[in-house]
Amino acid sequence: MRYFSQWCRASMTSPNEILAAREQRLQQTVQLAKEHNVVCVKANIPGKDKRTPSSYALVRYFARQCDYGQWYKRFNDGADGCYITLLADGDALKLKQCVAQTEENHPLGRFVDIDVWQRGESKSLSRGYMRRCFLCDKPAFVCGRQGGHPTEELLEFIDCKTEEFFRRTVKDACIKALEAELNLHPKFGLVTPLTSGSHPDMNYSMMKAAHGCVADGVAQMFVDGLYGRGNVYRTGIPVGVETEKNMLEVTGGRNAYKGFIFVAGLLAAAFGRSLTTTRGTSAMWDIVRRDTADIEMGKTDSFGDMAYRRYGIGGVKEHARNGFPFVKHVAENVTDDSRSMLKQLVYCAGNMDDTVMLKRAGDMRSFRLLQQKFGTLDTTDGKAVDALDKECIDKGISLGGSADVLASGIFVKILMQQFASV
Numbered sequence: 082m083r084y085f086s087q088w089c090r091a092s093m094t095s096p097n098e099i100l101a102a103r104e105q106r107l108q109q110t111v112q113l114a115k116e117h118n119v120v121c122v123k124a125n126i127p128g129k130d131k132r133t134p135s136s137y138a139l140v141r142y143f144a145r146q147c148d149y150g151q152w153y154k155r156f157n158d159g160a161d162g163c164y165i166t167l168l169a170d171g172d173a174l175k176l177k178q179c180v181a182q183t184e185e186n187h188p189l190g191r192f193v194d195i196d197v198w199q200r201g202e203s204k205s206l207s208r209g210y211m212r213r214c215f216l217c218d219k220p221a222f223v224c225g226r227q228g229g230h231p232t233e234e235l236l237e238f239i240d241c242k243t244e245e246f247f248r249r250t251v252k253d254a255c256i257k258a259l260e261a262e263l264n265l266h267p268k269f270g271l272v273t274p275l276t277s278g279s280h281p282d283m284n285y286s287m288m289k290a291a292h293g294c295v296a297d298g299v300a301q302m303f304v305d306g307l308y309g310r311g312n313v314y315r316t317g318i319p320v321g322v323e324t325e326k327n328m329l330e331v332t333g334g335r336n337a338y339k340g341f342i343f344v345a346g347l348l349a350a351a352f353g354r355s356l357t358t359t360r361g362t363s364a365m366w367d368i369v370r371r372d373t374a375d376i377e378m379g380k381t382d383s384f385g386d387m388a389y390r391r392y393g394i395g396g397v398k399e400h401a402r403n404g405f406p407f408v409k410h411v412a413e414n415v416t417d418d419s420r421s422m423l424k425q426l427v428y429c430a431g432n433m434d435d436t437v438m439l440k441r442a443g444d445m446r447s448f449r450l451l452q453q454k455f456g457t458l459d460t461t462d463g464k465a466v467d468a469l470d471k472e473c474i475d476k477g478i479s480l481g482g483s484a485d486v487l488a489s490g491i492f493v494k495i496l497m498q499q500f501a502s503v
């Protein structure tokens with residue numbers, strides 16, 4: 082009962098409110114079905130409080146899974162829980178077959194109802210088979226009539242399975258993003274499969290070995306963001322510290338991903354939280370901005386804080402306070418093509434204040450000069466790219482901050498692709 086009680090207190094709903102909301106949903110759907118086929122995705126949450134964190138994640142996830150090119154989506158919220166309506170053209174019966182397969186075969190499929198309404202009909206298409214109780218496997222209506230299971234038990238089962246699945250989803254997305262960034266070559270002093278660049282104490286296999294524990298920490302921050310209610314930054318601090326410790330153990334004390342843990346962890350938590358809002362995933366950037374508004378600047382001995390005191394450069398903390406605009410830029414523009422990733426990395430190095438690059442450059446003047454070189458670099462000119470790559474390695478330069486932003490942008494993009502954007 083980790084989550085149920087706190088949410089229950091927050092939003093108790095009366096049976097009448099639930100019935101009224103259900104009636105309204107049906108009327109709306111019938112209205113829409115006059116003109117189009119309609120797909121309605123809803124979570125199957127027992128009890129009085131339908132608006133649990135799991136329900137929002139499930140509805141947004143499954144609305145994306147059965148989005149076979151529908152051209153209109155709408156998110157609705159109410160006492161009967163949230164739901165997403167999709168309008169679809171084409172063969173309604175085929176559509177029904179597709180969503181029925183999703184309901185039956187996906188590990189979380191039994192927690193959602195995906196109804197399909199054929200154009201012109203006032204009732205949804207029948208499944209043609211019985212849905213089964215996810216606890217005892219009896220037909221759901223039999224189990225329901227017999228009094229079934231305590232609501233708490235059902236809710237806990239849904240939360241447990243949902244959390245497990247999305248934790249895995251986020252971990253996989255994180256590892257995929259870290260690998261994409263690590264495999265990029267050339268990378269101006271950063272570690273690649275072919276060189277340790279400006280990091281003689283690190284190498285490819287060491288970086289790769291750290292991915293699992295880093296992704297575990299980031300996935301934990303997502304789970305805390307989705308199911309918790311507090312400030313996502315402050316909630317994430319102890320998890321971030323623990324994750325750093327685990328990473329340092331794997332790398333023998335080398336800081337391979339400290340910046341990434343901060344950036345991606347914060348974004349994962351904000352992404353999880355955004356799923357429970359009416360605005361959906363587009364709210365994540367504002368959540369980061371809001372929850373880091375009072376982050377302490379320039380107070381520690383870290384190079385970033387020193388740079389803030391000395392040069393007024395805010396580094397990664399400033400980026401967070403601004404809602405990570407460079408990560409957003411990468412997430413919106415990057416593709417899985419390595420030329421695209423290179424272009425985004427160079428864009429970051431040329432435009433944002435990368436304090437790792439500043440540290441390696443030694444002083445402000447050299448840093449700005451270098452930034453200018455990245456700002457004007459044509460990434461399709463292989464010779465120019467190789468020359469700047471060589472210059473960075475010769476001078477011991479590294480674009481650690483820009484690399485963290487690149488990997489985080491790829492990570493956010495992969496996450497965004499798996500949930501409906503409404």
Ligand SMILES: [Zn+2]
Pocket residue numbers: 214215216217218219224229230
């Ligand atoms: Zn049952």
